């Protein structure tokens with residue numbers, strides 16, 4: 001064997017799997033995805049083909065309700081962006097915007113995106 005016939009530096013076994021090169025989607029993007037296949041509901045995560053913002057996020061996360069709930073918990077201390085609202089009902093801000101202010105899920109996604117989420 002000559003030096004020019006050395007093994008290639010990259011073999012199929014060392015290439016990354018496709019799943020390793022994809023990036024996770026943001027919560028705002030997950031909500032937008034969920035909006036494509038569900039209509040909005042209020043007071044429920046999911047109800048007969050309808051979802052609130054958190055439910056839409058779960059749909060966008062591939063049906064992973066736990067991941068959406070974890071994000072809901074993370075945003076529990078966020079201030080409500082509606083001027084003059086003191087959000088004294090102790091809701092996490094996303095369900096609060098969905099249920100109390102009746103923001104569209106797309107508007108909630110816009111707001112999350114403005115925060116880089």
Ligand SMILES: [Zn+2]
Pocket residue numbers: 080081082085086087096100101
């Ligand atoms: Zn509010």
